[in-house]
Amino acid sequence: MRQAIIKTVFFKELTELLRNRRSLMVMFGVPLLLYPILTIAVASLTQSKQNELASRPAIVGVVDGQAAPQLLKLLAGHESEITTVETIQPAAESALDAGTIDALISVPGHYESDAVGGQEVKLAVSVDRSRQVTRFAEEKLKKVLDAYQQWIVQQRLLAHGLPPDLAAVPRATTTDLATGEQTFGVMLAYILPLLLLLTGMLGSLYPALGATTTERELGTLETLLVTPATRMELLTAKAGIVLISGLLTALLNMISMSLVLWRVMAEVQKSSTGATPAGGFFIDAGALALSYLAAVPTLIFFTAMVLMVGLLARNLREANAYATPLMMVPITSMLVGIADPAMTPGLLVTPVANTTLIIRAVLTGHATAGQFVLAFASAGLYAGLVLSLAGRLFTNEQLVNPAWEPLSLRGLSRRPAKLRWPAVDEALTLFAVSLLLNFYLAPSWVHHGLLPLLMGVEILLIAGPAVLFSWLGHYPWREVFSLRRPSVSSIIGAALFGVGMIPVMNWLSDLQHAWHILPPNEADLEGMSKLFEPTLRGHPFLSPIIIGLLAGVCEELLFRGPIQAALVKRLPIAMALIFGGFLFAAAHMDLSGLPARMILGLILGWIVWRSGSIFPAMVMHAVYDGVSVAWMAHELSRTMDTNATASFSTTTLIMGAAVSVVGWGVMRAGRKILLSQPQSNALRQRATVTPQSPAAP
Amino acid sequence: MIEVTNLRKTYDDPDGGEIAAVAGASFNCRAGEIYGLLGPNGAGKTTTLRCLATILTPTGGSATIAGCDLLTQSQDVRRNIGFLSASTGLYARLTARETLRFFGALYGLAGRVLEDRVDRVIDMFQIGEYADRTADRLSTGMKQRLGLARAVVHDPPVLILDEPTTGLDPIVSLAVERAVQSLAAAGKCVLFSTHLLDQAQAICHRLGVIGRGRVLAEGTVQELMASTGTENLRGAFFKLVEDAETPEGEHLLSA
Numbered sequence: 001m002r003q004a005i006i007k008t009v010f011f012k013e014l015t016e017l018l019r020n021r022r023s024l025m026v027m028f029g030v031p032l033l034l035y036p037i038l039t040i041a042v043a044s045l046t047q048s049k050q051n052e053l054a055s056r057p058a059i060v061g062v063v064d065g066q067a068a069p070q071l072l073k074l075l076a077g078h079e080s081e082i083t084t085v086e087t088i089q090p091a092a093e094s095a096l097d098a099g100t101i102d103a104l105i106s107v108p109g110h111y112e113s114d115a116v117g118g119q120e121v122k123l124a125v126s127v128d129r130s131r132q133v134t135r136f137a138e139e140k141l142k143k144v145l146d147a148y149q150q151w152i153v154q155q156r157l158l159a160h161g162l163p164p165d166l167a168a169v170p171r172a173t174t175t176d177l178a179t180g181e182q183t184f185g186v187m188l189a190y191i192l193p194l195l196l197l198l199t200g201m202l203g204s205l206y207p208a209l210g211a212t213t214t215e216r217e218l219g220t221l222e223t224l225l226v227t228p229a230t231r232m233e234l235l236t237a238k239a240g241i242v243l244i245s246g247l248l249t250a251l252l253n254m255i256s257m258s259l260v261l262w263r264v265m266a267e268v269q270k271s272s273t274g275a276t277p278a279g280g281f282f283i284d285a286g287a288l289a290l291s292y293l294a295a296v297p298t299l300i301f302f303t304a305m306v307l308m309v310g311l312l313a314r315n316l317r318e319a320n321a322y323a324t325p326l327m328m329v330p331i332t333s334m335l336v337g338i339a340d341p342a343m344t345p346g347l348l349v350t351p352v353a354n355t356t357l358i359i360r361a362v363l364t365g366h367a368t369a370g371q372f373v374l375a376f377a378s379a380g381l382y383a384g385l386v387l388s389l390a391g392r393l394f395t396n397e398q399l400v401n402p403a404w405e406p407l408s409l410r411g412l413s414r415r416p417a418k419l420r421w422p423a424v425d426e427a428l429t430l431f432a433v434s435l436l437l438n439f440y441l442a443p444s445w446v447h448h449g450l451l452p453l454l455m456g457v458e459i460l461l462i463a464g465p466a467v468l469f470s471w472l473g474h475y476p477w478r479e480v481f482s483l484r485r486p487s488v489s490s491i492i493g494a495a496l497f498g499v500g501m502i503p504v505m506n507w508l509s510d511l512q513h514a515w516h517i518l519p520p521n522e523a524d525l526e527g528m529s530k531l532f533e534p535t536l537r538g539h540p541f542l543s544p545i546i547i548g549l550l551a552g553v554c555e556e557l558l559f560r561g562p563i564q565a566a567l568v569k570r571l572p573i574a575m576a577l578i579f580g581g582f583l584f585a586a587a588h589m590d591l592s593g594l595p596a597r598m599i600l601g602l603i604l605g606w607i608v609w610r611s612g613s614i615f616p617a618m619v620m621h622a623v624y625d626g627v628s629v630a631w632m633a634h635e636l637s638r639t640m641d642t643n644a645t646a647s648f649s650t651t652t653l654i655m656g657a658a659v660s661v662v663g664w665g666v667m668r669a670g671r672k673i674l675l676s677q678p679q680s681n682a683l684r685q686r687a688t689v690t691p692q693s694p695a696a697p
Numbered sequence: 698m699i700e701v702t703n704l705r706k707t708y709d710d711p712d713g714g715e716i717a718a719v720a721g722a723s724f725n726c727r728a729g730e731i732y733g734l735l736g737p738n739g740a741g742k743t744t745t746l747r748c749l750a751t752i753l754t755p756t757g758g759s760a761t762i763a764g765c766d767l768l769t770q771s772q773d774v775r776r777n778i779g780f781l782s783a784s785t786g787l788y789a790r791l792t793a794r795e796t797l798r799f800f801g802a803l804y805g806l807a808g809r810v811l812e813d814r815v816d817r818v819i820d821m822f823q824i825g826e827y828a829d830r831t832a833d834r835l836s837t838g839m840k841q842r843l844g845l846a847r848a849v850v851h852d853p854p855v856l857i858l859d860e861p862t863t864g865l866d867p868i869v870s871l872a873v874e875r876a877v878q879s880l881a882a883a884g885k886c887v888l889f890s891t892h893l894l895d896q897a898q899a900i901c902h903r904l905g906v907i908g909r910g911r912v913l914a915e916g917t918v919q920e921l922m923a924s925t926g927t928e929n930l931r932g933a934f935f936k937l938v939e940d941a942e943t944p945e946g947e948h949l950l951s952a
Contacts, residue, residue, distance in 0.1 A: 008802040012791070019790040019831075219784025223847070226750045226780040227803040228772055397753050 001236060005229045009237035013211055017241060023206040027245060031199070031252040036260050043264040049132070058137035061087040061101040067111045068123075070151055074144050081140050096128055102137035103127045116155040181284035184265070185363030188258060190337055192363065193356040195257055196250045196295045197302055197330035203249020204242045204303035205323060211238040212310030213319045222400045235394040239307060239387065246303035247296065254292060258283055284363075291359045294372065297379035298355040302330065304386040311393040343371055345589050346439030349378040349432075370591060381428060388425035419476045422469070427566035430469045431583050434558060437461040438587075450535035451546055458554035466558040473562075480565040481557060482614040489666050494607065494616035496663030498623030501603075502631070503648040503656030505596050512595060520592040536633040544633065548626020552618045559584045559601065560608040560617050568609060577605040600624070607667070616667060698763055698855050698886035699726040699749065705757035705910075706744050718744040720910035721758065726888050726903075728854065731881045733901030734890040737938060741910035742890040743782075746859045749888070750780045763854050763886075776804065779853040783863035785844035789833035793824055793843050796832065797850050804851035818846040822876065838869035845876050849885075856880060856887045862896065874900050898930045906934055908941040 017023050060082050065072045075084045085101055095101045106124040108114075114121045125141065127134045154164035178186070215221040224234055262283050305326055313319035333356040341347060343361060348354045348371060358375040361367035393399070422430075438461050445453045470480060477483065513519055535543050563583060567576035581601030585594045604617045611617075648656070706719040719741045726732035736742050747753045749760060751771045760767040763777035787796055797815045806814055819825050822842045827835060835843065841861065848856060858877065862870040878900055881887045891897050897904055898918050905915040914924055914937050921933040 004807075005803060008799065012788070012799050015795070016788060016790045218786070218789070219782060220786045220788055222747075222752060222782060222784070223780065223786030223800075224803075225752050226775055226778065227800065228775045228805065229803050230772075400747070400752055 001230070001233050005233045006237045006240070009224075009229065009234055010240050013207070013238060013241040016210060017207050017245065020206060020210065023210070023245070026206060027203050027249045028252065030202075031249070031256040035253070035256045039257075039260045039264060043267065047267060053133050053136045056133070056136075057081050057083045058102045058133075058140045059083050059085060059100070060137070060141060061085045061092045061095055061104045063087055063089050063092050063104065063106045064109065065105075065107055067107045067109050068148075070112060071105070071107070071123075071144075071148050074148055074151075077144075080144050082137075082144065093126070096126060099128070099131060099133075102131075102133055103141050105141075112152075115152045116159070118156055179365075180282040181287065182363075182365050184262065184282060185284065185287060185365065187265070188261065189360040189363040191257070192254065192291060193295065193333040193337065193359045194330055196254055196292070196359075197298060197333055197352070197355075198327070199253040200246040200250035200295075200299040201302045201306055201327060201330065204246030204306045207245040208242045208303070208306040208310040209313075209316060209319050209323075211242060212307065213313045213316055216400065217315050225400065231395045232391065235391055239304070239390065242307050243300055243303050246299055246306070250295065250299055251292060254288065258288060284365075287362050287365070290362045290367075290372075294358045294362060294376060294379075295355055297376060297383045298352060300383035301351065301379065301386050302326075304383060304390050305329075308386065308390045308393060311390060311399070344439075345374065346436075346443075348374045349435060349439065351379070351382050354379055378432075381432060385425055385429055385432070388423075392425075419474055421569055422473055422475055422480060422562045422566040424566050424570045426469065426473060427563040430465055430558070430562055431587070434462055434465045435587055437465065446531070450531055451539075451543065453531075454547060454550050458550040463554035463557045466561050466563075469562055475562060475565075481561045482565075482608050482612055484611075484613040484615075486611065486613040486615040489669050490611055490613070490616045491619050493663045493666030493669070494620040495623045496666060497660050498620035498663070499627055500656045500659030500661070500663055501600070501620075501624055502628055503653045504660060505600065506648050507653050508599070509593070509596050513592075518592045518594065524590065532629075532632065533636065536629070536636050540630075540633040540637065544626040544630035547629045548622040548624075551625040552620075552622025555584070556604065556608075556614055556618045556621055559587075560605060560614050564605055564608060573609065577602055577609065580605045611667070698728050699724075699732070699760070699888055700762075701725065701745075701749070701758070701760045703758040704745065704748060704755050704760055706741075706748055706753060707756045717910050719748065719755070722907065722910065722912050723758075724905045724912050724915055726886050728886045729881055729884050730902045731877060731887040731889055731900055733897040733904040734888065734907055735892065735894070735897045735901075735904050735934060736890075736907035737892060740907045740938075742892075742907055743859055744910075745907070746780075746857050746888065746890055750778060750857050751775055776851070777853050778855045778857055779848035779851070780857045780859075781844050781848040781861050782859040783861065785840045786847065787832040787835075787840055787843060790831055792829050792831050793835070793846075794819070794828045796843065796847055800847050801850045806851060814850060814852065818850050821849075822846040837865060838872065841865060841869060841873055842876065845873065849880065854884075854886060856885050858887065858889045860890055860892070862891070862893070870896070894930050894934060904930075906937045908938045911941075913937045913941055 058081065060075060062072065062075070062084055065084070065086055072084065074080060075082050085095075087095065087101075087104075089106070092101070092104050092106075096104050104126040106126070108121055108123075111121050111123065123145070125145070127138060129135075150167060153167040157164050157166050176183075212221075215224065225231070306323065309319055309322040309326060313322055330352070332352050336347075336353045336356040337360065340360075341357070343357050347357055354375040358367055358372055361371065438457060441461060442453065442457050445456050448456075469475075470477060559580060564576070564580045567580050570576075571579065578598075581598045581604075584601030584604070585597035588594075588597055590597075600621075604621060607617045607620065608614050702723050704719055704722045705717065707715040707717045710716045722741065722745050724732065724734075734742050734745065744753065748755045749762065749767065751767065751774055755767065762774045765773035765777060767774055788799075791799065794815060797818060798811060801811045801814055819828050822845060824839065824843055824846060827839060832840060832843065845861070848858075856877075861877075862873050865873065874896065877887055877889065881902075889897075889901060903915060903917055904921060905912045906921065907913065914921055914933075916924065918930050918933075921930065921937075922928065925933040925936045927933045927936055
């Protein structure tokens, strides 16, 4: 892509944006003028009204007050801030209804003497809470009634010859450990995620529609497309201006809203306690910056969605119709905020929820680096996928066709006519779909036991999506899944390599833990033990076979199938295999096991790429998992320790390494045998769509 | 300059099968010539021009523009063409000068060369008076002149004009026609699509009558009249188009 072209288109879009008053109003007018003025005006008005109501004496009507002389005395006291009105019953209720009195106390006959005498009698207090003043009147009245009740108890004690101090209630003190930044952060956390996402979308709406729908409507898009600028250059410049508009609008709104909220709260605190604002709330600029950073991928996600709306709509009216429901989506962040769920890994990879939760955690000072990275990375993945989708729309030649209907139901039901290779964005979507399905469906299957759970997960949630995507995308099955006949020696070699790698990987994990790199989570280990133990005890021979087969077949179908095929096609081979290994490891959601699984994923990917067949990798994977589980079952029966983990002696380690080397050698020999066999005509024909020709060993 | 051979463009029909918008069009256009593509609505003129302008990818056939292959050298093709349709393709919030600078920069012009070229087309199309006015404040005639200036700002040897006078009054149309003639006189190869017979007869050196996605006949007005045995262009046009609709014509076209 040529920077000069991108720069030219970008500055053209910028010039148009800056000359568009509607966009400027949304981007700068709302956060810099409307927010501060409206919020401060509303807050000042509310505060002034509350001060007025608080300082005004409450007017309390008393019916039959002579039955409680002490109460009348307390009500009349200067510190009570109450004005008493003696009244009679029907008139008193009318007065309360009309608002001439704020509260009404009905005193039963002989109330005070009966109460002091120890009888159970009740005062009736009536208020009208639909009126604003009532809250203040109730607060004042409550203080008087508390003092009156205290007095009655003291009188009872005196009557029994006991000291009145005996009525003193033991008091507790509460210390709030939250810092000023945290206290303010909690309040900010309720609205900041929604505000960021909504204003970001609003800020990007007009630039997005201007850069896409308006261009198409005016015919300028056609003019642009006949210039030497490529579609990706044009889209990069256009997406750049749309993203910057969205990000800038969100940033300005965040700063403006934080300052206004801080100012308002400081004012509220000052007027309510008389203290200076310095004793109260603080904005933690670092937390605010980190919150914004956490929101950036989701902001990109939404601004890219807005860009897609612009690309899909045939005119501005249609664009507005599409954009309106889209604007409602960020409200889900408010729902997440209200529900305030625990930060599980599943929620941290769920779109919108991940950003909302991590912002709340950052603002309240409870976020960990791992959680932040997980939420950021997953949101980044979704943003990338939506941007990629926008790219697909923009590069479609039908873009300038007014009759184009990319969203028609008829179009959705049609599969591509020709066989096609999976794209990287499709592979990442497949990965995300499988991951999210696992997070949301697998927990509800746990109570069925380990084997049914694994069958459901591996077949339906791992292999299932891979097969479904391949069918929908019309991928060439044999090439994408590397369904080629392996040689016997490559299968034997893979099995040996799988067995030999167990002590080697175990040693590497021990080394990792000894150096305190990504230590294992004890709670997770315990959970796994509880899940595995009953099954391993009940079926010590069958379980390893089933587990090994399920993992070997299903996980390989997904990770060494469409995912690896797409990556290998678009990326340099080393990068493709490393990234594929990372995705394989990340899908297990076990930070401690990430390095070991990444190495395994890398090796499995390499085997498939070198051999051109998925079957040796399936065998190695199945043997590795199966034997590991068998070893776990053996240890369990030997030690009766539910937390038993496989540990190997140095001899076993050396033997494992030796077996791995032998297995590797046999596999390589098997590759040679396979290559030396003549290929069928069908294989040769199909090989034309294979992204990489199997390299010679 | 433009050589089109058996060009085809098909779309997937939502009801199944394919729709052939262009079904094997062949023609050529030389430097200094205005070649008119004449045809009724839906004949395939716009699709043909969009294919030649690289907006759409042809399904079959071949074409070269200024010696560059349409399919394999599409970037070079774009550098060598100027494109204008009925919609002027102007940005409402950019001034005439900014528009010309923007498109010039997209064609790789920069610095003094760009400024000189912008000044030159401003003089050529007499838009100096309103060069610093935004496009939304220009009249329809001014816009179409600016549109033409925009199409030639990079001095392309080939111009592809898709019904550029649609919606214009006769006076503005005449101004556009004169501008096109002066560009052809300056050696440009102009491919001009229209459905206005008078206009085609007035400015085109040669005509290709297009119907059902194919060039039914081509030549000068006299050649067309002679080949169809008619007395004027109107008669020749209707005969060619109507013949194409008959079963015999359809058979000949599909052969």
